[in-house]
Amino acid sequence: MLEITNISKTYDNDGKRTEAVKDFSLSLNEHKFIGLVGPSGCGKTTLLKIIAGLIPASSGHVILDGQKILSPGKDRGLVFQQFTLFPWLTVKENISFGLDLQKLESKKKTEIVNHYLGVTGLQDFAEFYPKDLSGGMQQRVAIARTLANNPKILLMDEPFGSLDSQTRSQMQELLTKLWETEHKTILFITHDVGEAAFLADVVYVLSKRPMEIKNKFDVPFARPRIRTLKNTKEFFEFENKIAQELEI
Amino acid sequence: MNKHASEYIALSFLSFLIVLGVWWFVTSVGLIADFFLPSPSAVVEATVRLFSQGNFISDIGISLFRILIGFGVAAILAVPLGILIGLNRRAEALIEPVVDFIRYTPIPAFIPLFILWFGIGELEKIVVIGVSVFFQLVLMVSNSVSLTPRDIIDSARTLGATHWHILTKVVYPYSKPRIFDDLRVSMGWAWAGLLIAEIVGSTSGIGFVIIQSQRLLQTGNVIGAIIIVGILGLTIDLIFKLLYKMFFPWAPKIRHHA
Numbered sequence: 479m480l481e482i483t484n485i486s487k488t489y490d491n492d493g494k495r496t497e498a499v500k501d502f503s504l505s506l507n508e509h510k511f512i513g514l515v516g517p518s519g520c521g522k523t524t525l526l527k528i529i530a531g532l533i534p535a536s537s538g539h540v541i542l543d544g545q546k547i548l549s550p551g552k553d554r555g556l557v558f559q560q561f562t563l564f565p566w567l568t569v570k571e572n573i574s575f576g577l578d579l580q581k582l583e584s585k586k587k588t589e590i591v592n593h594y595l596g597v598t599g600l601q602d603f604a605e606f607y608p609k610d611l612s613g614g615m616q617q618r619v620a621i622a623r624t625l626a627n628n629p630k631i632l633l634m635d636e637p638f639g640s641l642d643s644q645t646r647s648q649m650q651e652l653l654t655k656l657w658e659t660e661h662k663t664i665l666f667i668t669h670d671v672g673e674a675a676f677l678a679d680v681v682y683v684l685s686k687r688p689m690e691i692k693n694k695f696d697v698p699f700a701r702p703r704i705r706t707l708k709n710t711k712e713f714f715e716f717e718n719k720i721a722q723e724l725e726i
Numbered sequence: 727m728n729k730h731a732s733e734y735i736a737l738s739f740l741s742f743l744i745v746l747g748v749w750w751f752v753t754s755v756g757l758i759a760d761f762f763l764p765s766p767s768a769v770v771e772a773t774v775r776l777f778s779q780g781n782f783i784s785d786i787g788i789s790l791f792r793i794l795i796g797f798g799v800a801a802i803l804a805v806p807l808g809i810l811i812g813l814n815r816r817a818e819a820l821i822e823p824v825v826d827f828i829r830y831t832p833i834p835a836f837i838p839l840f841i842l843w844f845g846i847g848e849l850e851k852i853v854v855i856g857v858s859v860f861f862q863l864v865l866m867v868s869n870s871v872s873l874t875p876r877d878i879i880d881s882a883r884t885l886g887a888t889h890w891h892i893l894t895k896v897v898y899p900y901s902k903p904r905i906f907d908d909l910r911v912s913m914g915w916a917w918a919g920l921l922i923a924e925i926v927g928s929t930s931g932i933g934f935v936i937i938q939s940q941r942l943l944q945t946g947n948v949i950g951a952i953i954i955v956g957i958l959g960l961t962i963d964l965i966f967k968l969l970y971k972m973f974f975p976w977a978p979k980i981r982h983h984a
Binding site (some may be wrong): 527530531532549550552554555556558560562563565566567575576579580607608609620624627658 | 841875878880881882883884885886887891893896899900902974975976977978
């Protein structure tokens with residue numbers, strides 16, 4: 479459904495050219511949870527922003543369901559690492575931001591908003607402003623806001639990178655649960671190997687700049703996945719295998 | 727109120743008390759002649775006399791009216807223009823250099839010209855106040871608008887926002903508290919413009935009372951009127967701060983150093 483073909487991105491900084499991404503190709507199937515693992519600064523975020531349509535590629539193209547991507551659109555939801563909620567809107571209003579733009583019928587809107595307040599466990603915080611929420615809760619709102627818009631694909635750029643480790647693992651569990659019920663196509667970027675192994679169906683290991691695919695791993699663990707999976711020997715061995723690939 | 731806040735208030739009162747104490751001391755031991763600096767009690771008496779005799783209250787009224795109109799007109803013009811400059815690089819290139827040039831030229835330099843063009847009536851006062859506020863405010867607003875985080879705008883774009891949505895549903899609401907605070911800060915410029923205009927050429931207003939009292943060697947009235955200006959300014963500032971809290975419960979606390 480998503481075809482990334484020969485994407486390159488070159489930045490020009492005061493005459494110094496940096497190649498962030500070079501001839502990158504990848505093809506994704508529908509309803510899969512894809513993890514991309516790569517070292518910090520390898521160009522993962524650049525790739526995601528190109529798919530989102532926020533920045534243009536220097537060459538190559540991305541096609542989603544037969545449509546060439548030229549600009550941002552609500553068919554590609556993006557969750558950032560930084561907290562990007564709209565501070566002047568309550569949790570409820572943040573979640574319905576995209577729906578408000580579509581001028582959806584208000585009964586339908588309330589239904590969708592309430593659904594996502596429910597699945598992210600935010601019912602009791604519907605009227606809160608972002609500044610009164612913890613980082614983990616803010617990211618839950620950001621995920622709910624993106625899902626409420628019903629994108630074809632959900633792009634996630636280290637969404638739990640700014641959270642403490644306990645919150646992080648809670649959020650991972652929440653996201654797997656969400657995925658197991660909603661079956662969205664998700665492209666998830668992280669530099670945390672364990673996170674990718676726990677969440678994804680397929681993990682791609684990326685190289686340093688210019689970014690290339692080094693290897694692909696099919697994740698062997700059955701769903702539903704729960705936190706204790708991370709304590710098993712199999713998980714530990716699988717995680718190690720990916721980590722070794724990453725270090726080479 | 728927490729301990730920190732009450733300490734803050736106590737300290738601000740203390741600073742007033744110190745000034746008052748020094749003032750009282752130098753006048754009571756006769757270090758400075760009454761003519762140059764009357765004692766605090768003499769100033770209080772003079773101020774009370776100002777209020778009970780003559781037209782001081784209507785002078786305050788006319789000054790407040792001029793501020794309201796001059797500041798209001800400047801704000802209505804400056805806020806949209808500031809937003810435009812803050813968002814659009816072409817508009818910035820086109821407008822900002824001119825605005826900067828005028829902004830760095832002290833307003834008193836324009837007053838003879840304005841009197842020549844508009845006389846010494848209400849229009850001239852309002853123009854002086856308006857010009858004092860407008861050029862400062864345009865740049866403050868444009869700066870405030872440009873502080874909208876890229877990631878928030880990008881988030882909105884991936885949620886399906888058009889350019890118009892970005893302006894009306896993201897940048898404007900995000901910047902509103904800052905713009906409101908810009909208005910508060912630029913109110914100070916309105917008072918400066920008002921006083922200059924009233925001192926240089928006027929037959930009414932607080933500035934007129936000040937220059938008139940100086941001509942009649944009534945130093946107590948001069949100081950009394952200045953203190954009234956200070957109290958009015960502080961009150962308006964406080965009203966702005968209270969409205970800020972009321973309008974923007976979601977926003978970070980007001981900036982302190984402005």
